[in-house]
Every structure is written in structure tokens, then in C-alpha cells.
Amino acid sequence: MSTQVTNTADVIVIGGGTGGYSTALRAAALGLDVVLVERDKVGGTCLHRGCIPSKAMLHAAELVDGIAEARERWGVKATLDSVDWAALVATRDDIVARNHKGVEAHLAHAGVRVxxxxxxxxxxxTVHVEGVRADSALGTQSMYAPGAHASATRPLTDPAPGVQPQSAPGVHDFGTRRGIVLATGSRPRTLPGLQPDGRRAVTSDDALFAPGLPASVLVLGGGAIGVEYASFHRSMGAEVTLIEAADRIVPLEDADVSRHLTRGLKKRGIDVQAGARLLDAEVLENGVRARVRTGRGETRAVEAERLLVAVGRAPVTEGLDLAAAGLTTDERGFVVPADWNRLETAVPGIHVVGDLLPPPSLGLAHASFAEGMLVAETLAGLPSAAVDYAAVPRVTYSSPQTASVGLSETEARARGRAVEVNTMPLTAVAKGMVHGQGGMVKVVAEAGGPVLGVHLVGPNVSEMIAESQLVVGWDAEPADVARHVHAHPTLSEAVGEVFLTLAGRGLHQQ
Known part of the structure; x- marks a missing residue:
């Protein structure tokens, strides 16, 4: 029979993804007693089904692409015999498992009660929790006696000597002295009438775990997730069709980013169809059959072994009973803060982080980290600057990659800013020629003022965006950046060249 335990804590965090566990870690570091409630595994979608496993797979895809480049471009007579899918998956899962253990260890060391x-x-x-169990992997118990502090390690019942303490699942109620943080994340959206089966029709959450490598894939959705999966499957030899309803892929990025990325994907043999819509799809025994309305108004039949639905994500609030605390969601299902500077809802003491937040929050793991730290510091009574979403970098880990921070040219002009824009192809510098993937650097600056946005397309630009993040975040002007010397030959040299030109000191760019 389940037992009921009433417990209190300074902070109760509901959801153990990036937003939730970052809140818990920072709050605990500030001396607060924290309870973190998670019904699955700490780390959330990013660690277990999204960011980390997908980037592991994309790294494997880079290695496959490198073999082809070595043979076709550099005269290195290398061939790819096969892809050992089981070995690839094992390496991916090992990376995820080690990261998972690391997060658990951090939480345990910090004294967070999971x-x-x-x-x-x-x-x-107050929060009601059902199905509580001990998490022996943390090395301490997940449940504590009423009033126990986070640093305590005493379980509800003392075990016999030499026996690992265990607690039966039960029903538990918690109260908070400072606040509750909602961090329950999101799930993949799908389309009416289309029911993914995890095998032939899959969402972004289960695409990595579907059996084997398909010979052909229809990817529905040309945002960052869809583009990454299209890129991965193409590297692995699949015929790929990418469908995006907007008039360009990665539609939230600068138009020049979309143009260069489209060019790069098409060069790799991916059939990119922007301005296109899925009319219907039928799941067959050995694949899917779909009808697509192209941007030209033509109806086209597409058959593929797998349909991958990547049309965005929806916030998860089912079962939270927001009404019991006086909360509601907007028409899209988001929990909207009443105070964005504190990420506090209309109910004082209840905060929200991560994918539950509507725009301008970005639904990105690294933005969730910043949100979690902000909320933890707020609950600890410390001053903390609001998250500057314009200064949060956005990356698509396809081949070629995209990375951006700040405003696009269109956004800057729409806000009435008089702008100066400079664009330079990566192939205009020697290292860009070495890579041979094309791409570009684009800087949007206010005339006579600070840099408003930086947009990159090309190899490894995910590792180049940090400099531009600081440039935008610190309101630097082109002349401020131009005085700093960039290493030669590097891809980042192109970033320096663009700023030199905007500062009136152009060297290689005329």
C-alpha cells in the first residue's frame, strides 16, 4: 500500500530537462533546498532524444562525407564498405548514457532531491506527485522524511546493514517555501490524420531509434530539425526529399542563410521543395506514399521508405492541472510569463522555463540553461539580468551548417533601423577554398552604430558563432571588431574581413 509523505522545500522544479535541471543546480548552489520531479530521465528530450544523440549521429555522417570528399576531391582512394548500424547506435547510446550519468552525479553532488x-x-x-520511486543510480534516495534538508541522506526507512535502501512507489505531497518552476518541456507536433508508427512514419523524437537506415526518406518540415535529419540521411546514402510549407527552408533565419543553405543541400542531391504542402500520406507495409502540392501548384506523388515528420514542437502541460494554481495557457498551449524579466507567471512564486515559454523564447537547450539560472537566482533573491534572446545563438547542424545571432536584415529594417549590410562568400578566403563547401558571412549593422546581427553558413560555423555572440551581446560596432586580428588562414578570417570592410578598412574584400 502506498504511503503519503508531506515534504517541504525552498524550490520545487517540475521537469528534469535542460531548463529544469539547470534551475535545480543553480538554486542548490545558492544554498536553496530543491526538489526536482521528473517522470522519465533527467536530461529531457535534448539529452535522450534530441540534441545529443542527433549530433552524435551527425558527426558519424561527417565522417562518411569525409570519405567521399577524400576520394572525389583529394585523390585519396578511400571507399566506404558499409555502415555498421549497430556499432554506430552503440557509440551514440554510450555518449548519451555517459552524459546522463554526469547530470545525475551533478544533481546528487549539489544535494538536489530527485x-x-x-x-x-x-x-x-503545493505539488502532488504520484508514482514516486527511489533512484539508486544517484547514490542517495530520492525521497526524504518531512523537513529533511537537501544535504541529508536519510531514507524514509533505514535499510538493513549492507542493503541498498529502496522506497516503494507511492503518493507524495510537497510544499514550497519560495516557488515552483514549471519545466515540463515539449513533444513533437504531427499533422491531423497522420499517426506516426515509429517505423515507417516517425517523429523527430523517434527518428533516431527507428530500425536501420532507409534507402529513401521524405522529410516534412524544413526548420532546423528537419534540415538536420535530411542532411544525416543523405550522408548515409538515402534519397531525400525535403518539404517545407514556407517559401524557404529555415524560414526564421535571414533570407541569405536560407538561400545558401538551399544551394548547399541541393548540391548534395537533396530534393528541396519550399512552398510545398503535404496533401495526404498513406503508410504502407514497406514505406509511405504521399501526395505533395509543390510551390508551383503541381501535385506530385512521392514514395519513400520512411516519412519523417518535423513540423515543430508543442508544449506539454497535460496533467499539470494549471487551473488548480490559477494558471492558464494561451491559445497555442504556452504558459506566458507576466514578468519576462523574472520569467514569473501571473501567480506570484510560479515561474516557467524552457519549451513551455512562447516566443521570444527560442525553444533551444542553451536558452533553457540561461532561463533556469535566471529563475534560480530570482528565487534566491539575487539580481539577475533578463535573458537577451536576440543575443542567443541559433545553429543548424546540417552539412553545410548555419549559425546566427541577432537580427536578420529583414527584422532590422522592419524595426525602422537604418542598416549597413556586408556579405562575403567563404570561398573568398583560402580556408574556405580548402573546405570547398561554399557558404557565407553576413553582418547586419546599424548605420554608424552597433552590429545588429551576424549570419553564417558553411563548415564548422557552429564553432565560429561565439565571437559574433559577444559582438552582438556587447553592442560592439564594426570598428571595434575590425581592430582585432583574425588568424590566417582560417574560416573565421572571413568574419574579420567583413567587419574590416564595414569599418572602411577593407583589405581583400573590395
């Missing part, structure tokens, strides 16, 4: 179960609000200061 509680396994499903949580719902029972008021503005």
Missing part, C-alpha cells in the same frame, strides 16, 4: 513521478499542481505553493 523525485521520480508525475507531478500536478494542487495550489500556488
Amino acid at each position: 523525485v521520480r513521478g508525475s507531478a500536478r499542481l494542487t495550489g500556488a505553493r
Whole structure:
């Protein structure tokens, strides 16, 4: 029979993804007693089904592409015998598992009480949790006696000597002294009438775990997730069709980014169809059959072994019983803060982080880290600057990659800013020629003023965006950047050249 335990904490965090566990870690570091409730595994979608496993797979794809480049471009007579899917998956899973253990260890070391179960609000200061169990992997118990501090390690019942303490699943109620943080994340959206089966029709959450490598893939959705999966499957030899309803792929990025990325994907043999819509799709025994309305108004039949649906993500609030605490969602299902500077809802003491937030939040793991730290510091009574979403970098890990920070040219002009724009192809510098993937650097600056946005397309630009993040975040002007010397020959040299030209000191760029 389940037992009921009433417990209190300074902070209760519901959801153990990037936003939730970053809140918990920072709050604990500030001396607060923290309970973190998670019904699955700490780390959330990013660690277990998204960012980390997908980037591991994309690294494998880079290695495959490198073999082809070595043979076709550099005269290195290398061939690819086959891809050992089981070995590839094992390496991916090992990376995920080691990261998972690392997060668990951080939480345990910080004294965060991790509680396994499903949580719902029972008021503005109380949370009800069902299905709680001990997490022996943390090395301490997940449940503590009423009033126990986070540093305590005493389980509810003392075990016999030499026996690992265990606690039976039960029903538990928690109260908070400072606040509740909602961090329950998101799930993949799908389309009406289309039911993914995890094998022939898959979402972005289960695409990596579908069996084997398909010979052909229809990717529905040309945002960052869809583009990355299209890129991965093409590297692995699949015929790929990429469908995007907007008039260009990665439609939230600068138009020149979309143009250069489209060019790069098409060069690799990916059939990119922007301004296109899926009319219907039928899941067959050995694949899918779909009808697509192209941007030219033509109806086209597409058959593929797998349909990958990547049309965005929806916030998860089911079961939270927001109404019990006096909260509601907007028409899209987001929990909207009343105070964006504190990420606090209309109910004082209840904060929200991560994918539950509407734009301008970005639904990115690294933005969630910043949000979690902000909320933790707020709950600790410390001053903390609001998250500057314009200064948060955005990356697509396809081949070629894209990376950007700040405003696009269109956004800057729409805000009435008089702008100066300079664009330079990466192939205009020697290292860009070495890579041979094309790409560009684009800088949008206010005339006579600071840099408003930087946009990159090309190899390894995910590792180049940090400099531009600082440039935009610190309101630097082109002349401020131009005085700093960039190493030669590097891809980042092109970034320096663009700023030199904007500062009136152009060297190689005329």
C-alpha cells in the first residue's frame, strides 16, 4: 500500500530537462533546498532524444562525407564498405548514457532531491506527485522524511546493514517555501490524420531509434530539425526529399542563410521543395506514399521508405492541472510569463522555463540553461539580468551548417533601423577554398552604430558563432571588431574581413 509523505522545500522544479535541471543546480548552489520531479530521465528530450544523440549521429555522417570528399576531391582512394548500424547506435547510446550519468552525479553532488513521478499542481505553493520511486543510480534516495534538508541522506526507512535502501512507489505531497518552476518541456507536433508508427512514419523524437537506415526518406518540415535529419540521411546514402510549407527552408533565419543553405543541400542531391504542402500520406507495409502540392501548384506523388515528420514542437502541460494554481495557457498551449524579466507567471512564486515559454523564447537547450539560472537566482533573491534572446545563438547542424545571432536584415529594417549590410562568400578566403563547401558571412549593422546581427553558413560555423555572440551581446560596432586580428588562414578570417570592410578598412574584400 502506498504511503503519503508531506515534504517541504525552498524550490520545487517540475521537469528534469535542460531548463529544469539547470534551475535545480543553480538554486542548490545558492544554498536553496530543491526538489526536482521528473517522470522519465533527467536530461529531457535534448539529452535522450534530441540534441545529443542527433549530433552524435551527425558527426558519424561527417565522417562518411569525409570519405567521399577524400576520394572525389583529394585523390585519396578511400571507399566506404558499409555502415555498421549497430556499432554506430552503440557509440551514440554510450555518449548519451555517459552524459546522463554526469547530470545525475551533478544533481546528487549539489544535494538536489530527485523525485521520480508525475507531478500536478494542487495550489500556488503545493505539488502532488504520484508514482514516486527511489533512484539508486544517484547514490542517495530520492525521497526524504518531512523537513529533511537537501544535504541529508536519510531514507524514509533505514535499510538493513549492507542493503541498498529502496522506497516503494507511492503518493507524495510537497510544499514550497519560495516557488515552483514549471519545466515540463515539449513533444513533437504531427499533422491531423497522420499517426506516426515509429517505423515507417516517425517523429523527430523517434527518428533516431527507428530500425536501420532507409534507402529513401521524405522529410516534412524544413526548420532546423528537419534540415538536420535530411542532411544525416543523405550522408548515409538515402534519397531525400525535403518539404517545407514556407517559401524557404529555415524560414526564421535571414533570407541569405536560407538561400545558401538551399544551394548547399541541393548540391548534395537533396530534393528541396519550399512552398510545398503535404496533401495526404498513406503508410504502407514497406514505406509511405504521399501526395505533395509543390510551390508551383503541381501535385506530385512521392514514395519513400520512411516519412519523417518535423513540423515543430508543442508544449506539454497535460496533467499539470494549471487551473488548480490559477494558471492558464494561451491559445497555442504556452504558459506566458507576466514578468519576462523574472520569467514569473501571473501567480506570484510560479515561474516557467524552457519549451513551455512562447516566443521570444527560442525553444533551444542553451536558452533553457540561461532561463533556469535566471529563475534560480530570482528565487534566491539575487539580481539577475533578463535573458537577451536576440543575443542567443541559433545553429543548424546540417552539412553545410548555419549559425546566427541577432537580427536578420529583414527584422532590422522592419524595426525602422537604418542598416549597413556586408556579405562575403567563404570561398573568398583560402580556408574556405580548402573546405570547398561554399557558404557565407553576413553582418547586419546599424548605420554608424552597433552590429545588429551576424549570419553564417558553411563548415564548422557552429564553432565560429561565439565571437559574433559577444559582438552582438556587447553592442560592439564594426570598428571595434575590425581592430582585432583574425588568424590566417582560417574560416573565421572571413568574419574579420567583413567587419574590416564595414569599418572602411577593407583589405581583400573590395
